[in-house]
Amino acid sequence: MTNRRRFLANVLGLGALGLLASPFAAATQTAPNPRRFMSARADAQGRFFATVFDDEGRVYADVRMPTRGHGSAVAPSGREAVMFSRRPGDFLLVIDPADGRLLTRVTAAPGRFFDGHGCFVAGRLYVTETLAETGDGLIGVYDPQDAYRRIGEFSSGGLDPHDIRVVGERTLVVANGGILTHPDAPRVKLNLDTMDPSLAYLDAVDGSLVAQLRLPPSMHQSSIRHLAVARDGTVAVAMQYEGPSTARVPLVALHRPGTMRLETLALPEPLLVSLRNYCGSAAVDATGRVLGVSSPRGGLMLFWDVQDGRLLGSTELRDGCGIAAAGDEGTFLLTSGLGGVHRHHAGDAGMSAIDRSLFTDSRWDNHLLTL
Amino acid sequence: MRRLKTLTLIAVMTVAATAAAAAPSADDYRRLNLDLVDHHILPRYVRLADAAAALERSTEGYCTTPMGTTPAELDQAWQTTVDAWQSAQHLRFGPVELFMRGMRIAFWPDPRNSVGRQLDELLASGDPAALEPDRFAHGSIATQGLPAFERLLHDATPARSDADRAFRCAAMQAIAHNVADMTAGMLSDWRDGNDGFREIIRRAGEPGVHYHTPREATLDLFKSLHAALEVVADHKLKRPLGDSLQAARPQLAESWRSERSLDNVRLNLAAAEALYLGEDPQSEGGFSHFVRTTAGDTALDDLLRRAFKQTRATAQSIGMPLERAVADPAERRKVEKLAREAAALKALLAQRLAPALGIPVGFNALDGD
Incomplete structure (x- = not known):
């Protein structure tokens, strides 16, 4: 560790957080098994892939996709991983992350399209979907034991469900983006005047709505899209504002367990302006204590201490969007849509690129998953 | 071919050689x-605001003065406004973003037929208060602009009564006034004052500027x-x-x-x-x-x-x-x-x-x- 890094870290208070003193950090750096990640990407020829790789530059799976992928999910066993097609998506792929073998391909149910995210919980795969005719948000339920057969669905509690995560044993938390779309005009936003985004908690087993949180009505154009869950159960929300680009609105919020409100995180004006009203992805580090949020339009990654909501630092990465925990405390792997996979430690000024041509030549999609 | x-x-060749030039x-x-602001953007917004103002006058003449404006003249005024909008529609930043003006001027694409459904609702209500400028501008966005005007002009079912016919004309007037108001506002927000958007672009890089x-x-x-x-x-x-x-x-x-x-x-x-x-x-x-x-x-x-x-x-x-x-x-x-x-x-x-x-x-x- 350089002196400069220690200096910056101290200035930013990382020392107090224990990010430097961890004996754990040294151990994982020399761990025999490199960490593996999954992401969608396009190559220089514009072909799409679902790719599993490690932070030393090895590639385990590189599965061709007919269209662009988006989010991914890994089964608790680690032996099956799912890549979702980008919304409005009509398929998902189940692969073996160890070798890229295609295990199953699931087509969207009639009249529904995939929204690009999903997660495993309680022995099922839960997928955000939209009923095309009405735009209503759904959670599709799939059985991994039965070739990912679709065994049910329930309401997501709003329009435009996007990211989905699990908290506790059987509770799903869903980002209802609130935006109405229609397959006849893919991705065009049809209700910006009446948007109603929400954060919904759903019981995974019976589909019931456990709780639903909204921002104040004045923030109804802030689309709640991406989520990260911290160790203490705090859910971090990364938003995209659909109002005028010259407006300044909070883009990151926390929902702490035991409360019923979304607490927005303030940013110094110059940083807030830099985000261009758009956050693309969120992740917490391996300790579950440091939150990272990316803004591809601003070319900026921001890091917070979840416990006290304090900004720890930021780093610039043009079109940087993919972000995932990379082992050590405060350490993340970052990817860019202009190419490149980088390791970064929250509070450091710079980052280190992983030197491999496939990494630098790929246009990495929005999301990166730690396997 | x-x-x-x-x-x-060529489009897919991303590593094409480019001439070496200083950044x-x-x-x-x-x-x-x-x-581009002075020679492309501002003239197009001037043309749009002028066309919309003329459409408002033309609609008023058509609705309130017998023989004042012919249907053909009204259609021409509407076509000129759509021409001006289609020539400025690609400009999607700055004042057009404020108050959702872009969508209110022309709600399209409309795969859910919001324009039709909400216009039908408005016409069925026959409520003159809904056409009052402030309330109209804050009402459903799909009925506020040029596509709704197009329906009233080119695809209206026959009026059920004189009152219905008069209400449809009043709705056209409300739309024309609303579009004229928004386009005049956009032009002014680009052009006028120290916080006009031209000035924001000119001062790009100064502290506190967007x-x-x-x-x-x-x-x-x-x-x-x-x-x-x-x-x-x-x-x-x-x-x-x-x-x-x-x-x-x-x-x-x-x-x-x-x-x-x-x-x-x-x-x-x-x-x-x-x-x-x-x-x-x-x-x-x-x-x-x-x-x-x-x-x-x-x-x-x-x-x-x-x-x-x-x-x-x-x-x-x-x-x-x-x-x-x-x-x-x-x-x-x-x-x-x-x-x-x-x-x-x-x-x-x-x-x-x-x-x-x-x-x-x-x-x-x-x-x-």
Whole structure:
């Protein structure tokens, strides 16, 4: 560790957080098994892939996709991983992350399209979907034991469900983006005047709505899209504002367990302006204590201490969007849509690129998953 | 066809050699931005505001003065306003974003038929208070603009009574007033005062200004150019074309009721080309001049000029309205060719022009999720 890094870290208070003193950090750096990640990407020829790789530059799976992928999910066993097609998506792929073998391909149910995210919980795969005719948000339920057969669905509690995560044993938390779309005009936003985004908690087993949180009505154009869950159960929300680009609105919020409100995180004006009203992805580090949020339009990654909501630092990465925990405390792997996979430690000024041509030549999609 | 393949091929070659040139300076970007604001953006908003004001007068004459304005004159005033809107629709940043003006002027695409449903509701209510300017401007956005006017003008079911006929006319007046109000507001918000958007672009880089650097404003201009081609290729052409002749969907065309969807596309392409070339090809403005001199890539400029010219020529070659051409075996081929060319041009802009401008646009930044 350089002196400069220690200096910056101290200035930013990382020392107090224990990010430097961890004996754990040294151990994982020399761990025999490199960490593996999954992401969608396009190559220089514009072909799409679902790719599993490690932070030393090895590639385990590189599965061709007919269209662009988006989010991914890994089964608790680690032996099956799912890549979702980008919304409005009509398929998902189940692969073996160890070798890229295609295990199953699931087509969207009639009249529904995939929204690009999903997660495993309680022995099922839960997928955000939209009923095309009405735009209503759904959670599709799939059985991994039965070739990912679709065994049910329930309401997501709003329009435009996007990211989905699990908290506790059987509770799903869903980002209802609130935006109405229609397959006849893919991705065009049809209700910006009446948007109603929400954060919904759903019981995974019976589909019931456990709780639903909204921002104040004045923030109804802030689309709640991406989520990260911290160790203490705090859910971090990364938003995209659909109002005028010259407006300044909070883009990151926390929902702490035991409360019923979304607490927005303030940013110094110059940083807030830099985000261009758009956050693309969120992740917490391996300790579950440091939150990272990316803004591809601003070319900026921001890091917070979840416990006290304090900004720890930021780093610039043009079109940087993919972000995932990379082992050590405060350490993340970052990817860019202009190419490149980088390791970064929250509070450091710079980052280190992983030197491999496939990494630098790929246009990495929005999301990166730690396997 | 062969030429198109060449275009497409070049579009996917991301590692094409570019002439070595020094990185553009903040002044280079500022000059480009202000040239386009003064010679492209402001004149187009002047024309739009003038056309909308004339439409408001014309509608008033049609509705309130017997023999004051003929239906043909009213239609002409509406067509002129749509022409002006189609020539400015690609500008998607700045004052058009405020108060959702862009959507309120023209709610499209409208795959859920919001315009029809909400207009029917309004007409069924017959409630004059709903047309009062302030309430109308804060009501449902789909009924506030030019597509709703088009329906009242070109696709109205016969009036049920004199009162119904009078209410429809009052609704047209409310729309015309609302559009005139918004377009005058946009022009003023661009042009006037120290916080006008022209001034914000001129002062890009100063502390506290929306744009941290002049290059960021250039990015917004580039995105407008890119979006113009994207909307034409992916929405205005691809959707009515459908997957085959049998699956053509003419009613997904933008202005099928007045059969002017192809005119819209031609105006969009002309506007995009004008934004690229600068409004006066002899002047030192537009992206084209920047590419030739600042970026020093005359080959790219030549290529883009040819691509715009060819795409516009294809649009010109289609011999019947779009909503009929997509279902006509011979003309449909031309529409398909136009859609391919517009898509190839869009790819060229993202993959060649953006890097030449020094603003490489990424995988995620241009079209988020």
